[in-house]
Amino acid sequence: MAITGAHVARAPRIRLGMVGGGRDAFIGAVHRIAARLDDQYELVAGCFSADAEKSLASAADLGVGRAYASFAEMAAREARLKDGIEAVAIVTPNHLHAPVAMQFLKRGIHVICDKPLTHSLAEAKKLARAAEASGVVFALTHNYTGYPMVRQAKAMVAAGDLGDIRLVQVEYPQDWLSEPLEASGQKQADWRTDPARSGAGGSTGDIGTHAYNLARFVTGLTLEELSADLQAFVPGRRVDDNAHVMLRFAGGARGMLWCSQVAAGCENGLRLRVFGTKAGIEWAQEDPNYLWITPLGGQRSRMTRGGGGAGPDAARMTRIPPGHPEGYLEGFANIYAEAARAILARRAGTSPDPAVTFPGLAEGVEGVAFVDACVRSSARNAAWVKLNL
Amino acid sequence: MAITGAHVARAPRIRLGMVGGGRDAFIGAVHRIAARLDDQYELVAGCFSADAEKSLASAADLGVGRAYASFAEMAAREARLKDGIEAVAIVTPNHLHAPVAMQFLKRGIHVICDKPLTHSLAEAKKLARAAEASGVVFALTHNYTGYPMVRQAKAMVAAGDLGDIRLVQVEYPQDWLSEPLEASGQKQADWRTDPARSGAGGSTGDIGTHAYNLARFVTGLTLEELSADLQAFVPGRRVDDNAHVMLRFAGGARGMLWCSQVAAGCENGLRLRVFGTKAGIEWAQEDPNYLWITPLGGQRSRMTRGGGGAGPDAARMTRIPPGHPEGYLEGFANIYAEAARAILARRAGTSPDPAVTFPGLAEGVEGVAFVDACVRSSARNAAWVKLNL
């Protein structure tokens, strides 16, 4: 029953700021818990809303000392403070990711940004170039890559346990947009179905990018082209709420991706199956502590987080022994922990442990390119298109 | 704990013949058990092989009185016997379905034929015309439609319990052809991977037709067009062993179909999910006694065969109380039982109970048209094509 994870050694906590994530927000609270879980960050400043009163109220709620109503002002001022923030978490709607990030990274402040990277491909590329030039740590919270058994899966594919990959089946069905929730003014639905704030993709941007990223992360395969059939089932909806996508990978592997926000009865049904010449694996987000593996001709077996067979890549991401489930927040916190390792290494002027892995700019640009390709393909009756990378 | 199914009342058993199904065969034995289970048939004649010695040996094994080495001769002679067969079960490789069936139906002998109907679309249509003209009962053993919970699912869709159907996700992964088994001479692999005997489709014909039929049976939706990406992953294989297909149905529903014979770790993973505006359902062949239903906003619930909520359409197909599982053979036998009801009604000069339902010529032609469309689409880089019905 020993704790198997090797956690970041104590150092002064990273001073963190946040943009977005005020009182009605969902993902901001998740980021805050994730930042707190391993005690590597201290939230000291925030621009929780463009409305000063609201931003202040949120700061008071949270016990955060410095509140701003302008993210540009926040960036400028924090950069000048002796104990100003070292990193910023960006949890705004998609269209603000780039302008916010630009303000901070140009001042050398590290960025932890919610996905997708931006709401347009041009902006994603521009941001990526700027961020690379700046040299900051840039983490994109494709949080599902933080689950220990996803790390285990990636390690097994890389080790050749599956043989040559033939098939990648990934899906992410939800049902929360089965009805025109945006018409009710519900905040999450409102901006996510507005192309101006969400981007050209609806379900593709919100969850399709997660599914795509997960498949890419685990398999390491490069996409060659895709054919996408997008739908907006709910009358009046301005973005896709369902997508069927066929995938062709370099080297001959093929796949399918399905994402939906109108699949009645599905909560967050992200599920990945990968089949190779030697074995197949399956992982489902709603039961994330299990990885199912079947060698060709063998028995389907269930590897647990920390249980028999699980290796160091899972162990690095694990806080408690097997049989005591970890969940979404722990997975999310793992991204924050990985980013902390990178930031602390930067602070110390060293290189982080080579095992440190988290999604960043490349994954961000590719995610937006995936949405862009889906939209282009669907507009041409599901023609095969390449990612415009 | 009363038996809920209303079974066919006693009448002289239907005299049954069989073509194919000799000593090395797989599906012949299944048909024989299915015919026997409800005691409605008596196997009295067979052409188990074109090799007379083998046919005789099989007949001896089975305790069948009349053995033939020529199906044409069998048809001719049985038709002249006073107590000749009333129905024939055709369990040969696909390319023989049509020639065999033609011999029997033209003599007024009812046909129970394994799927797919034929190995080419032209032949399927020709056979269908001839069979319709003959007036015989023609049952196609798309056996999965015999599972009680599949009947239940169909009834629920028809009753509007799911609302308007939006999405149909169906898949049938296997792994038994992950390696070049045909090179070893294994009989089942040998003919199934030979286009001359199997038809132009490999996995599409062998199991894709089942998946397609199941989706059509349950939803009642009409396919408008499909886009298929077929692969033959195993070097040297002459037919597809994997297929990714996007589906567009009349009325706007969309779907995906995946079938594979190279998905390592999958046995007979036929699974159907249907999502409507009101609810979603899921059924998996490997656990066939359960139907999962989730009303939008409600709880996922598991209906069992004969348990709470299951209706008369499931009950008609059920022999034992819930909690005692029925399986593949019982589902297969249900097709035989339904065909028996039709044949006995024909014998009696009456109409069968309107509830009697089994796949027949229309489903058979459509199945072959589905394979044909997949092959055509894939040859044109997954272009959208219509079924050539």
Place this chain on the structure above:
Amino acid sequence: MAITGAHVARAPRIRLGMVGGGRDAFIGAVHRIAARLDDQYELVAGCFSADAEKSLASAADLGVGRAYASFAEMAAREARLKDGIEAVAIVTPNHLHAPVAMQFLKRGIHVICDKPLTHSLAEAKKLARAAEASGVVFALTHNYTGYPMVRQAKAMVAAGDLGDIRLVQVEYPQDWLSEPLEASGQKQADWRTDPARSGAGGSTGDIGTHAYNLARFVTGLTLEELSADLQAFVPGRRVDDNAHVMLRFAGGARGMLWCSQVAAGCENGLRLRVFGTKAGIEWAQEDPNYLWITPLGGQRSRMTRGGGGAGPDAARMTRIPPGHPEGYLEGFANIYAEAARAILARRAGTSPDPAVTFPGLAEGVEGVAFVDACVRSSARNAAWVKLNL
């Protein structure tokens, strides 16, 4: 995809009679299907009811030639017929098992009897002595021992795969007697809750015997003593409808047995878990095609009927490839098939294959002794008692 089971070679079918199993019965129909499935029996005579008209009507329903209203007369007459029955299936309420069996076995007619063997221990012992003296084949339909994965489990325990057995947890919850169904006159509930016909045990006799037999069959452990706490939750019920039992086995293994007919939401939840020094296994009747195995320190893996790792003991009991589920009827039929092997060997004057295994008199006496011990223990406030064997 070859059929892996080696089935009984063709020989003239065994002429079978049946006592009980008329129109309202449940288990009679199950026995008939089980007898028919592998085509080794032919039902030619029956005393389906003590009411002549009813017995005749059932015979007509079933297409059975010889109907009787008296089982004694049936035994006497069939014994004199040149083509009289060779075996009889006894499917009456429990109190009739012994008198019926005595009539047939004393005339050398083999017996296939439903469980429990009798409704009292004295009678069970007397019957066993008589049956042994007669030399007939006597099979008791503890049908769950016919499931392939139960055979697999037994083989694995015997091979030492689990190491030394420490724990045996077995349970069989149902809910069909949660309310006073017997008050409604429902036939199954009526006799099962009447001590005169069912015996002193209610749930213990009806399903506890199955659970106990399963545990004994798989582990081979000998019971040393038990402590039972029986309840009749439903007001007015004359027999137990729930039992909690602690088990002590020779050699130090311990266990628990729970059976219930008032566990709301349970259908036929028979489940066995066995834990040894090296591994643990789990099998559940409602999903019988799977056996779960976890080596100490390893991964929980799911062995399927006919899939990777399953051995010859499972294969002998299997008709179709893995992934196509078999169920209750097939398991039941396996007991009939094993009995047929024994009967045919007797007919041929040979010994049956040593692999042939089915529950018989010893298991029958022990089952009744188990019920007797539970009742005795519970009457003494769950004192530890031994089986009175």
Place this chain on the structure above:
Amino acid sequence: MAITGAHVARAPRIRLGMVGGGRDAFIGAVHRIAARLDDQYELVAGCFSADAEKSLASAADLGVGRAYASFAEMAAREARLKDGIEAVAIVTPNHLHAPVAMQFLKRGIHVICDKPLTHSLAEAKKLARAAEASGVVFALTHNYTGYPMVRQAKAMVAAGDLGDIRLVQVEYPQDWLSEPLEASGQKQADWRTDPARSGAGGSTGDIGTHAYNLARFVTGLTLEELSADLQAFVPGRRVDDNAHVMLRFAGGARGMLWCSQVAAGCENGLRLRVFGTKAGIEWAQEDPNYLWITPLGGQRSRMTRGGGGAGPDAARMTRIPPGHPEGYLEGFANIYAEAARAILARRAGTSPDPAVTFPGLAEGVEGVAFVDACVRSSARNAAWVKLNL
């Protein structure tokens, strides 16, 4: 997708100290994460070890300002500090719970103590009296009661959704002590198998108390008597590593409790099933986001944390929407959050929200009495005994 939980409003964080939980410990780290998750506590002092150097090293690891080597000294000094700790978390081996707690509570410092309350019943009662007299908040981390679906289950039982409870089946199998791990010096095994530090019960104290507490928490039933058969399967082990217990509750409900640390293949298999006259429910700790409910005659349905049907008692304990799993740490943190609500109310001189619920002294004494009763019963050959409350 709004966050459904209503979390504690911002107030100065509770200054927390910790006793135990140094570098090799397991549960200390869990308590720290739990305290941190909702940002209600600040860990400012600790006696992480009786070895000063080790305690300091742990404090440095953790960034904790004040380190002690004597818990008595810590209590004395913190009580005098203006910003001394308001609450202490006790995470030592069992035998130290009471002496440590006494030091703090007599100075009015609130206590959050790991379970079981103490290692002997006499001490438990003495501690309870002292704590009650002191008026401090005393929380016992029977953390499984913090899972949202456990709260939901409790609420459903209380609301009468299950009708009158008849059966309570609870189990907690593990396998980590299948071999003599204590002989290797592994710290967790060492003290847990030493009666002087763990108490008279082994598995009963370590996990049996959890199982018992869970059953009591959810059902609210009062135990009348129990019959326990304890074993120490591993040679040389000084405490039980397996326990079979039969339970009789006031009002007529019956139950079984099984806990084991030698059940090969089990990680933390805590599972509770409760059956009433109207419905049955099931909850399993390893998949904690689901509560399974079956109304008598209805369908088994899966309620998810925050999904359809889940009520306010689950929502209070929930941070994120359904479909994104929460786990062990979140459940543990819920106990800390409930304790924080009580402590903050005390600080404010108000009463906490009546919904606030967490295990405390009564549950602590009863848990130790449960272990005591198991040991007494087993010593008398599983005689029925009452809790010595």
